[in-house]
Amino acid sequence: MFENFDFEIIVTSIPFLIEGMGLTLLLTVLAIVGGLALGTVLALCRLAPYRWLSLFAGSYVNFFRSMPLILVIFWFYFLVPFIVGRPVGGFYSVLVAFIMFEAAYYCEIMRAGIQSVRQGQVHAGQALGLTYRQNMRYIVLPQAFRAMIPILLTQAIILFQDTSLVYVVGLRDFLVAADIVANRDNRLMEMFLTVALVYFVMCLAGQLGIRKIQKKFATG
Amino acid sequence: MNYNWDWSVLFCFVEDPVSSCTQPFFYWIVSGFGWTISVAAAAWVIAFSLGSVIGVLRTVENPYLRGFATVYVTIFRNIPLLVQMFLWFFVFPELLPDEAGKWVKRGMPLPEFWTAVVCLGTYTASRVGEQVRAGIEAITQGQRYAAMAMGLRPVQVYRYILLPVSYRIIIPPLTSDFLGVFKNSSLALTIGVLELTAQTRQIEEYTFQGFEAFTAATLLYIVVTAIVMAVMRVVEGRVVIPGMISLGAK
Amino acid sequence: MPMIEMSSVNKWYDDFQVLKDCSTQVAKGEVVVVCGPSGSGKSTLIKTVNGLEPFQEGTITVDEISVGDPATDLPRLRARIGMVFQNFELFPHLSIMENIKLAQLKVLNRTDDESAKRGMELLDRVGLVDQADKFPAQLSGGQQQRVAIARGLAMDPIAMLFDEPTSALDPEMINEVLDVMTALAEDGMTMMVVTHEMGFARRVAHRVIFMDEGRIEEDCTKDDFFGTARGERAQEFLSKILTH
Numbered sequence: 007m008f009e010n011f012d013f014e015i016i017v018t019s020i021p022f023l024i025e026g027m028g029l030t031l032l033l034t035v036l037a038i039v040g041g042l043a044l045g046t047v048l049a050l051c052r053l054a055p056y057r058w059l060s061l062f063a064g065s066y067v068n069f070f071r072s073m074p075l076i077l078v079i080f081w082f083y084f085l086v087p088f089i090v091g092r093p094v095g096g097f098y099s100v101l102v103a104f105i106m107f108e109a110a111y112y113c114e115i116m117r118a119g120i121q122s123v124r125q126g127q128v129h130a131g132q133a134l135g136l137t138y139r140q141n142m143r144y145i146v147l148p149q150a151f152r153a154m155i156p157i158l159l160t161q162a163i164i165l166f167q168d169t170s171l172v173y174v175v176g177l178r179d180f181l182v183a184a185d186i187v188a189n190r191d192n193r194l195m196e197m198f199l200t201v202a203l204v205y206f207v208m209c210l211a212g213q214l215g216i217r218k219i220q221k222k223f224a225t226g
Numbered sequence: 227m228n229y230n231w232d233w234s235v236l237f238c239f240v241e242d243p244v245s246s247c248t249q250p251f252f253y254w255i256v257s258g259f260g261w262t263i264s265v266a267a268a269a270w271v272i273a274f275s276l277g278s279v280i281g282v283l284r285t286v287e288n289p290y291l292r293g294f295a296t297v298y299v300t301i302f303r304n305i306p307l308l309v310q311m312f313l314w315f316f317v318f319p320e321l322l323p324d325e326a327g328k329w330v331k332r333g334m335p336l337p338e339f340w341t342a343v344v345c346l347g348t349y350t351a352s353r354v355g356e357q358v359r360a361g362i363e364a365i366t367q368g369q370r371y372a373a374m375a376m377g378l379r380p381v382q383v384y385r386y387i388l389l390p391v392s393y394r395i396i397i398p399p400l401t402s403d404f405l406g407v408f409k410n411s412s413l414a415l416t417i418g419v420l421e422l423t424a425q426t427r428q429i430e431e432y433t434f435q436g437f438e439a440f441t442a443a444t445l446l447y448i449v450v451t452a453i454v455m456a457v458m459r460v461v462e463g464r465v466v467i468p469g470m471i472s473l474g475a476k
Numbered sequence: 477m478p479m480i481e482m483s484s485v486n487k488w489y490d491d492f493q494v495l496k497d498c499s500t501q502v503a504k505g506e507v508v509v510v511c512g513p514s515g516s517g518k519s520t521l522i523k524t525v526n527g528l529e530p531f532q533e534g535t536i537t538v539d540e541i542s543v544g545d546p547a548t549d550l551p552r553l554r555a556r557i558g559m560v561f562q563n564f565e566l567f568p569h570l571s572i573m574e575n576i577k578l579a580q581l582k583v584l585n586r587t588d589d590e591s592a593k594r595g596m597e598l599l600d601r602v603g604l605v606d607q608a609d610k611f612p613a614q615l616s617g618g619q620q621q622r623v624a625i626a627r628g629l630a631m632d633p634i635a636m637l638f639d640e641p642t643s644a645l646d647p648e649m650i651n652e653v654l655d656v657m658t659a660l661a662e663d664g665m666t667m668m669v670v671t672h673e674m675g676f677a678r679r680v681a682h683r684v685i686f687m688d689e690g691r692i693e694e695d696c697t698k699d700d701f702f703g704t705a706r707g708e709r710a711q712e713f714l715s716k717i718l719t720h
Contacts, residue, residue, distance in 0.1 A: 072405075072451035074412035077423050077443060084436050088229060167306035173416065181309060194316040202305050202313055209304035371528050372565035376579035376631065377555025386578060390569050467568045468613035 012193055016200050019187045026183025027204075033101060033179065034166045040105035041165075042158075045112025052117050063113065070110035076174055079103045083175050096177050104169070111161055119154035120146060152223050159216045163209050170205075180204070235435040236442065251429050255442050258425030263450075265342050265411040265421060270404055272347025273354050280351055281358025281392075282384055295355065302352035307345075308413055314345040315417045342414035350407045357399045361392030394465050401458040405451055422446060477540060479504045479635055479666045480525055485534035487520065494520050495531060496690040502635070507667045509677040509698075512687035513713055518670045519562075521687065522637050525668065526550075526557045539634055555583045558628025562640040564620040566612035566627070572599070573608040576627045584631065591630070598626035602656050618649030622656055635666040642673060672717055678702060686710045 051063035070078065082103035087093050123146050131141040170181045178186070181201055188197035236252040283295035302310070315338070319327040334340060365388055373383040393400075415424035426443045430436030478501035487495035494517050502508050510518045523529040524536060527543045527550045536543040541553055566575050573595050580591035599605045602622040604615075612620055621641055628636055638657065642650045654676050661667055661680045671677070677684055677698065684701040686694035688709050694701060701710070 069448065072409075072448045073444060074409040074423060074447065076412040076415070077426070077440065077447070080423070080427060080430075080436075081440055081444075084430070084440075170306040170308045171413075173308060181306070185312075188316075194312075195320050198309065198312050198317050202309050205306055205309060206301070206304045210300065213304065366563070366565075368561055368563050368565045369567065371523070372559070372561055372567070374528060374551070375526055375554055375557070375559035375561075375637075376627070377551045377553075377583040378579060379551045382582055386582065387567055391567070394569060468611045 012196050015187065015191055015193045015196055019184075019197075022187060023180065023183050023200075023204075026178055026180040029097075029178060030166070030169050030180040033097070033104065033169045033172065033177075034162070036101055037104035037108055037165055037169070038162055040101070041108030041112050044105060044109035045116060048109055048113035049116035049120070052113060053120060067110045067113050070107050071114075073107075075103075075107055075168055075171055078107045079171060079174060082106070096172075096175050100172050100175060100177060104165070108161075108165055112158070115154055115157050115161060116150075119150040119157070122153050123149045155223065156216050156220045159212070159219070163212045163216075166212070167205065167209065229437060231438065232435055233438055235433050235438055236429075238433070240432065251433065251439070254420075254425045254429060255422065255439065255446075258420055258422040258443075259446055261339075261414075261419055261421040262408070262411050262423075265339065265346065265414050265419065266404075266408040268343040269346035269350060269407050269411065272343065273350035273403070273407060276348065276351035277354025278358050278389070280355030281362065282389070284355060284359040285362045285388075286380075299352045299355055302349050307349055307410060308416060310349055311342070311345045311413055311416060315341045338414070338418045341417060342411070342419050346407055346410055346413070350403060350410075353403050353406065354400065357396045357403065358389075358392055360399075361396040362388050364395060365391055391467070394467055397458060397462045397465075401455065405454060408450065408454070409447065478502060479506075480536070480538050480668065482521075482525075482536045483534055485521075485524060485531050485536060487524065487529065487531040487533075494690050495524070498534070498687075498690075498692050500685060500692060500695050502666060502668055504666055505664045506682050507661045507665075507669065507680055508683045508685060509681040510668065510670045510685045510687060511672060511674070511677070511713070511717075512693075515689075516687040517690040518687045519639050522639050522668055522670050525637055526554045526559060528559075551583070555579065555631055556634050558625075558631060558633035558636040560621065560624050560628055560636065560638045560641045562644050564612070564617070564624045564644070566620055566623055568612050571609050571611055572604070572615070572623050575612070575623065576630050579627075580630055594630050595626070598629050599623075601629075601659075602626045616649060617645045618652045621645065621649075621653045625653075625656055625660070629660075635668070636660065638667065638669040638671065640670050640672075642671065674702075674714070674717060686713065688713075 048063045048066060051059045052067070054060055054063075079100055083096065083099045086099040086102050127145055127149065128141060131145040136144065169179060172179050173182050173185070176182065184197040184201045188194045236255070237250045239248050239250050280295045280298055283291045284299070286292055305313075319330040321327075322330060331337065369387060369391070370383060373387045378386065411421055412423040414421050415427070420428070422443050426436070426439035429439040480502040482501070483499045485495050485498040486493065496517075498517075498521060500508075510522060512518050520529050524531050525538065525543065527548075531544060534544075538553060538557060542548055543550070543553065566572075567578070570578065573592065576595040576598065577588070577591040580586045580594060581588065586594070596605065596608070599608055602625060604619060604622055604626070607615060607619060607623070612623070615623065625636075625641075641657070642653050645653065650673070654673060657667070657669070657676070658680050669676075669681070681698045684694070684696065684698055685692055686701070686706070686709070694706055694710050696706070700706070706714070
């Protein structure tokens with residue numbers, strides 16, 4: 007089964023794979039930053055006292071959560087150059103797709119986090135004479151933040167895995183880099199098993215890290 | 227932005243590359259939608275049954291069974307689904323004995339379809355397993371004691387008490403896992419299943435009028451999601467246990 | 477031959493010893509009340525009788541069957557011993573009648589008609605016939621606990637174990653449960669009852685066991701216990717309980 011497993015091909019393609027991983031990580035980080043920014047705005051809209059604002063944010067979230075990420079990628083892959091009016095390169099189109107898509111999920115996580123703070127806490131803050139802003143700043147958000155952190159980080163790992171879907175538009179991320187080598191040298195087994203192992207180790211390390219952070223929050 | 231929307235494109239007749247019948251593009255969307263539903267439904271059957279087993283094993287006393295289930299969940303949740311798809315399609319047949327490998331690659335009917343179903347099913351089973359476990363763990367130790375004190379055997383305790391209660395309280399997260407498998411079925415396009423998303427991409431390639439097809443597909447996904455959520459809300463209302471609340475969707 | 481016999485039972489949770497050299501017996505038809513401060517091990521003790529809590533040393537036999545023997549078919553033994561819990565533990569997804577029928581159907585293999593008939597008899601006995609089709613959450617705590625007793629009795633047990641059956645109840649519901657238990661005792665049921673209800677002990681019990689820090693400190697007749705023959709710890713416990 008593994009008698010003609012070719013380790014050589016894995017070793018020689020390491021620089022090429024690292025380049026791919028670079029794109030994967032860049033896309034992940036930029037999508038997290040952009041997604042968090044847009045997601046925060048959406049969450050504030052969602053909880054805003056204006057009905058039309060929260061309705062808009064709610065529809066946005068439901069819309070993107072109903073769609074497969076691949077379709078979203080296709081949409082923006084064609085839509086972004088169209089709106090900008092000139093070709094912008096696949097990376098930017100896909101980045102926009104990820105930011106728009108992730109923002110919907112981040113918005114929900116933040117909304118749930120803020121709403122998980124018990125009403126009694128809000129009342130206690132008000133009873134002390136805190137203003138709405140002060141109450142948010144000193145009472146609600148610090149507690150909400152603790153509840154959200156592990157979930158936001160877990161979502162980041164999911165996003166890291168999801169960036170592999172750029173395969174459908176051929177961006178040269180980690181998986182596509184491996185796919186290129188695999189098909190060029192007809193070494194599919196070696197390359198795909200390597201990809202799986204690398205992703206597995208990175209995600210597992212991330213997961214264990216999250217668990218540590220969670221424990222820290224729980225005890226302190 | 228000056229895109230020339232032309233919905234008539236979807237009703238242009240064209241020769242289907244697979245069946246070589248002449249059909250409107252619109253029909254490609256219908257057929258893709260059919261494959262999307264088939265993949266999702268078949269994968270869900272695997273996800274639900276295997277996931278229930280995994281979830282139960284995560285809660286049993288035997289350390290080996292528990293360890294097995296934990297390893298299963300860890301592996302399937304930490305490898306990107308698309309990579310899993312490639313492992314099933316390109317690598318798995320190579321790992322089988324010669325004859326079996328050949329059969330999986332060429333012998334069995336609809337190899338791409340069934341590979342996608344198995345991949346999505348086993349992946350989603352790891353998520354369902356975690357929900358089932360959470361549901362069982364939300365049930366108090368006292369309930370388990372009460373069931374055992376009546377003389378029920380371990381399998382009966384799960385069959386009549388723990389699982390029925392667990393399923394009822396995890397309906398919201400299970401619904402979101404089902405919608406997950408429905409949306410994730412689009413990954414089947416990477417190994418050549420012509421499901422909904424693949425068909426819209428194909429129409430784009432044929433006509434250079436992609437947004438019409440994308441819009442149609444988007445609407446279909448949204449409508450199905452809305453229907454499933456509405457149905458599950460009714461189901462939840464029907465089977466709700468008086469005095470119990472369900473676990474929130476993740 | 478006693479119905480329940482424990483000798484030198486020791487149990488640890490990791491390093492912490494919860495039961496220390498516990499020995500006692502319950503004769504057929506006898507009602508034994510087990511009391512003691514919280515954390516004294518009384519709930520653990522009663523759960524070892526039907527093997528819900530395993531123990532590391534000593535022997536327990538019920539109707540001459542050894543509970544600790546790995547060869548014993550515990551579910552089969554448990555089916556012959558009824559148990560009532562502090563938090564009722566009715567199954568929330570099943571109606572009252574289904575709660576009572578479940579083990580009759582699945583463990584005793586009775587027919588649906590037989591189990592329903594037996595269920596109705598017992599609901600009548602605890603005064604809840606009209607509640608048969610309701611769900612547990614729709615009943616008061618006292619009603620739920622009466623159903624739980626009926627559910628135990630439906631198995632025609634040789635003994636009944638009660639683990640603080642009234643301590644989760646509002647005060648006004650305690651008596652309706654104690655009345656059912658008293659009637660059961662008068663019918664000659666073998667009972668082991670963990671409870672703080674000293675009035676019940678005085679009226680119904682034959683013997684009282686007092687536990688403290690995992691040890692059986694007193695094991696005597698009701699009259700001795702409520703008379704003068706008890707030790708210092710039991711004295712202290714009783715004075716606290718009776719004056720609160």
